[in-house]
Amino acid sequence: MVKDVRTLQILLLVFLIVYGREMLGWDIAYKNVGVVLGISVLVQGLFCLGFHVSIQSMKSAIISALSIAIMLRTDYTFVFGLAALFSISFKYILNKNYKHWVNPSLFGLCFLLLFVGQLQLADLRWDWFLAIVFVSSSLCFLYSTSLFRWDVLFFLILYIGTQWIFQISHFSLDSILNSSLLFFVLFFYTDPATSPRLPKNRMLRALILILFAAGLQFIFHISYAYIWALFLIGLLTPIFQWIYKEHPFYWNETNRRILNKN
Numbered sequence: 001m002v003k004d005v006r007t008l009q010i011l012l013l014v015f016l017i018v019y020g021r022e023m024l025g026w027d028i029a030y031k032n033v034g035v036v037l038g039i040s041v042l043v044q045g046l047f048c049l050g051f052h053v054s055i056q057s058m059k060s061a062i063i064s065a066l067s068i069a070i071m072l073r074t075d076y077t078f079v080f081g082l083a084a085l086f087s088i089s090f091k092y093i094l095n096k097n098y099k100h101w102v103n104p105s106l107f108g109l110c111f112l113l114l115f116v117g118q119l120q121l122a123d124l125r126w127d128w129f130l131a132i133v134f135v136s137s138s139l140c141f142l143y144s145t146s147l148f149r150w151d152v153l154f155f156l157i158l159y160i161g162t163q164w165i166f167q168i169s170h171f172s173l174d175s176i177l178n179s180s181l182l183f184f185v186l187f188f189y190t191d192p193a194t195s196p197r198l199p200k201n202r203m204l205r206a207l208i209l210i211l212f213a214a215g216l217q218f219i220f221h222i223s224y225a226y227i228w229a230l231f232l233i234g235l236l237t238p239i240f241q242w243i244y245k246e247h248p249f250y251w252n253e254t255n256r257r258i259l260n261k262n
Contacts, residue, residue, distance in 0.1 A: 017069060044057060
């Protein structure tokens with residue numbers, strides 16, 4: 001049985017926000033955290049009532065809100081509210097077999113990048129302590145839920161390889177500690193609700209994602225190439241589900257999103 005580790009994930013994200021802001025100077029305003037949390041909980045509550053969703057799904061909404069607070073940078077507080085609204089609503093508007101196609105936080109961030117100016121995604125600066133805590137905790141979460149995947153290591157190796165090939169004079173391992181790569185790989189990429197269930201399919205997705213993202217970054221010079229690549233590939237989730245006949249992932253049986261048929 002899959003264990004619900006989302007409570008521990010929430011605590012980890014809160015720790016990231018507090019430690020990153022206070023110790024590493026991350027540009028995170030607590031008022032923006034409050035806004036994105038409040039809107040996310042409100043919207044999720046409305047969907048819980050309207051779609052007969054378990055209150056346990058509130059944990060996912062809080063995780064989405066905290067991840068938006070970590071990644072989004074803008075001078076306008078209301079944009080955090082918009083990100084929360086689009087992220088939570090997306091799960092229930094665009095889904096197949098009650099499984100959303102793209103990580104909700106990722107959808108909200110990409111939607112705003114497309115249609116709202118004056119914002120950007122964070123380049124998170126890590127120290128070794130925070131990096132070790134985040135990586136080890138995330139891997140423990142994956143292992144404890146039987147979701148540990150070798151495609152994560154495969155993806156990192158491919159990423160480092162492509163960056164070294166195309167930026168041989170500029171790339172170093174220290175650059176990983178001055179980017180959002182760790183958060184991207186261990187949060188967005190490993191989202192069990194939007195990932196293939198079979199190991200061979202996950203390996204294939206990792207390879208496609210790396211090649212697609214490398215093309216966006218080094219040929220078309222698109223910013224946030226790996227974010228856009230994962231987002232666009234995620235839109236193909238229904239096709240992959242149909243091809244591989246995979247069952248949707250649920251944190252537990254009570255968290256299935258049963259739509260109101262009345």
